[in-house]
Amino acid sequence: MTDDTRAEALPSWLEASLIALLGLRQSLPHALLIQGPRGIGKGLLARHFAQSLLCESPLPDGRACARCDACGWFAAGNHPDFRQVSPLADEESGGERAERSRSERARPEIKIDQIRALAGFVGVGGHRAGRKPVVIDPADGLNLPAANALLKTLEEPSGETVFLLVAAQGAAVAPTVRSRCVPWTVPAPSADLARDWLGARLGSEQAARAADWLALADGAPLRALALAEPGAAAAHRLLLQAVQEIPETGAMRIAEGFGSQAAPLWVPLLQSWVSDLARVLAGAPAQRYPGQQAVLRRLAQRTRLHTVTAFATWLDQQARVSSHPLNARLYAEDLWLRYEALFAR
Numbered sequence: 001m002t003d004d005t006r007a008e009a010l011p012s013w014l015e016a017s018l019i020a021l022l023g024l025r026q027s028l029p030h031a032l033l034i035q036g037p038r039g040i041g042k043g044l045l046a047r048h049f050a051q052s053l054l055c056e057s058p059l060p061d062g063r064a065c066a067r068c069d070a071c072g073w074f075a076a077g078n079h080p081d082f083r084q085v086s087p088l089a090d091e092e093s094g095g096e097r098a099e100r101s102r103s104e105r106a107r108p109e110i111k112i113d114q115i116r117a118l119a120g121f122v123g124v125g126g127h128r129a130g131r132k133p134v135v136i137d138p139a140d141g142l143n144l145p146a147a148n149a150l151l152k153t154l155e156e157p158s159g160e161t162v163f164l165l166v167a168a169q170g171a172a173v174a175p176t177v178r179s180r181c182v183p184w185t186v187p188a189p190s191a192d193l194a195r196d197w198l199g200a201r202l203g204s205e206q207a208a209r210a211a212d213w214l215a216l217a218d219g220a221p222l223r224a225l226a227l228a229e230p231g232a233a234a235a236h237r238l239l240l241q242a243v244q245e246i247p248e249t250g251a252m253r254i255a256e257g258f259g260s261q262a263a264p265l266w267v268p269l270l271q272s273w274v275s276d277l278a279r280v281l282a283g284a285p286a287q288r289y290p291g292q293q294a295v296l297r298r299l300a301q302r303t304r305l306h307t308v309t310a311f312a313t314w315l316d317q318q319a320r321v322s323s324h325p326l327n328a329r330l331y332a333e334d335l336w337l338r339y340e341a342l343f344a345r
């Protein structure tokens with residue numbers, strides 16, 4: 001994700017935030033915590049801000065020129081005065097994996113070695129004359145040792161380094177880290193801006209579905225775009241079929257189809273479905289699946305609110321501890337059997 005978003009254009013709803021951030025240039029805090037709803041482009045904003053700080057001939061309003069050497073290096077991902085720290089994909093060692101008592105892996109984290117690796121960068125002067133931005137995205141992905149290691153750097157500001165921490169939930173960032181950052185909140189885009197942006201991205205055939213994807217993404221356009229990508233969209237189709245058929249078809253047959261699906265693609269969709277089912281049971285309209293209101297009403301007649309909310313709570317906890325179960329088939333069976341049980345007589 002990092003590589004292809006680095007040079008991506010800034011969505012229009014983030015322009016005002018970028019200009020406002022650039023207004024801080026003369027008195028820039030040592031560390032900013034950029035927070036706001038998930039999937040609205042906070043990471044993109046942080047990178048555009050970082051590029052603007054590095055640019056050697058910025059535009060009058062402070063934005064990056066996209067033409068100078070510094071902008072070229074940044075776009076190529078090799079500016080010597082810039083670092084981005086994000087969870088590494090699947091680098092857990094065999095030993096670490098064996099140590100786990102549960103047959104599953106936790107969600108990706110930023111680890112202490114990644115923060116220690118910044119020491120050389122933070123400790124020496126920049127290669128060029130300007131600032132040295134470090135983007136940490138997502139900052140709530142820092143595990144505890146990593147957060148503690150970062151603390152030392154945040155406590156002893158060094159030179160021109162500027163930390164830009166990005167988090168959907170500022171409250172999920174370690175309090176010791178959070179308290180040393182200046183909070184910066186990015187607002188969500190208006191529904192019109194979000195729909196126009198997504199519609200343009202999806203192309204003419206899919207544009208009509210922009211509203212559906214946005215509903216599922218709580219109005220966050222980048223998250224909606226990710227949901228509309230072919231792999232995620234296929235998981236979505238499968239899920240819609242499953243939730244409608246299960247009371248009749250039974251969970252075991254349905255689970256088969258999910259054995260080959262990555263849990264992070266479909267479990268959040270099931271969480272959203274269950275949350276909408278609870279809403280309908282409580283007399284509220286569906287929020288994430290407004291087009292499925294009739295199905296949700298039909299299912300609601302076969303279950304009870306407290307049963308559904310108990311399952312929703314269990315599912316949320318489950319999704320937090322296990323984003324990549326080792327045995328996808330068993331994991332799917334377990335979840336779908338529990339879903340089926342919601343409608344037991």
Ligand SMILES: [Zn+2]
Binds near residue numbers: 056065
């Ligand atoms: Zn430039």
